[in-house]
Amino acid sequence: MKIIEPHIHMYSRTTDDYMAMYSAGIRVCVEPSFWLGSERRYAGTFFDYFKVILEFETQRAAKFGIDHYSAISVNPKESKNSTLVDEVLEGIDEYLDHPRCVAVGEIGLNMNTPNEITAFRRQLLMAEEREMPVVIHLPHIPKAEGARIIVDIIREEGVAQERILIDHNDETCMDITRETDCYTGMTVYPFSKLTPKRVSELLKKHGVERMIVSGSADWGVSDPLSLVKVVDYLRSDGHDDNVIQQLVHDNADALYSASPNWKPNFSIEPVPVSEFQR
Numbered sequence: 018m019k020i021i022e023p024h025i026h027m028y029s030r031t032t033d034d035y036m037a038m039y040s041a042g043i044r045v046c047v048e049p050s051f052w053l054g055s056e057r058r059y060a061g062t063f064f065d066y067f068k069v070i071l072e073f074e075t076q077r078a079a080k081f082g083i084d085h086y087s088a089i090s091v092n093p094k095e096s097k098n099s100t101l102v103d104e105v106l107e108g109i110d111e112y113l114d115h116p117r118c119v120a121v122g123e124i125g126l127n128m129n130t131p132n133e134i135t136a137f138r139r140q141l142l143m144a145e146e147r148e149m150p151v152v153i154h155l156p157h158i159p160k161a162e163g164a165r166i167i168v169d170i171i172r173e174e175g176v177a178q179e180r181i182l183i184d185h186n187d188e189t190c191m192d193i194t195r196e197t198d199c200y201t202g203m204t205v206y207p208f209s210k211l212t213p214k215r216v217s218e219l220l221k222k223h224g225v226e227r228m229i230v231s232g233s234a235d236w237g238v239s240d241p242l243s244l245v246k247v248v249d250y251l252r253s254d255g256h257d258d259n260v261i262q263q264l265v266h267d268n269a270d271a272l273y274s275a276s277p278n279w280k281p282n283f284s285i286e287p288v289p290v291s292e293f294q295r
């Protein structure tokens with residue numbers, strides 16, 4: 018089965034992860050901009066990071082047979098510093114215009130503060146103006162309240178919902194995000210977030226249309242093979258292969274297809290191991 022990993026932070030992962038992902042059938046991935054483990058103090062640090070994920074990470078992934086794209090933004094965790102947000106957004110255009118950038122993201126909320134809401138709204142409108150896909154991060158606590166704020170802003174601004182992924186849904190907020198025409202994402206982690214079983218239950222309740230699943234792996238306890246575990250569990254739980262294909266490939270493909278830069282290549286040949294021995 019062809020798998021697209023629509024949300025993963027490969028910057029924080031190893032070459033072993035790339036090899037394991039390839040072996041398990043993951044061929045294409047999207048890396049949204051995130052934080053670096055500590056808060057950045059300079060706009061320049063964002064710009065250097067954008068360049069790394071748009072260029073170096075794409076080359077690194079290709080060596081292991083994976084077609085890697087990025088989404089660019091100021092993330093919600095660092096959006097509370099409005100001076101820094103202003104400086105980054107002033108210089109962000111060249112990175113959004115980069116041929117490996119397929120979306121604005123991840124934007125959204127972390128603690129639901131007024132500064133975060135301002136940065137979210139500005140970047141949502143930036144994406145709308147450019148007709149780009151958007152990856153939105155729902156806050157962890159309280160998730161339903163954050164989902165309500167985000168959905169209200171999307172409606173108020175009248176932006177195109179079919180280009181938006183609202184990610185990290187769980188049982189407490191899925192009813193709110195499913196009221197929209199946005200794609201709704203579920204994230205599977207080993208201990209927190211969702212398990213494959215909970216994904217299966219949410220699918221049975223809400224259907225597969227506009228549903229997307231990701232591993233969102235980063236520096237924390239997370240798993241770059243989450244999607245493969247989801248596929249295995251869904252099969253054992255009686256879901257049809259067409260439904261699974263829609264969940265781990267077709268829906269993400271449709272979302273990112275709104276970007277002219279999205280040309281997923283499922284046939285990149287990994288560099289032979291002998292090359293690495295030189």
Ligand SMILES: [Zn+2]
Pocket residue numbers: 024026049051123233
């Ligand atoms: Zn993320």
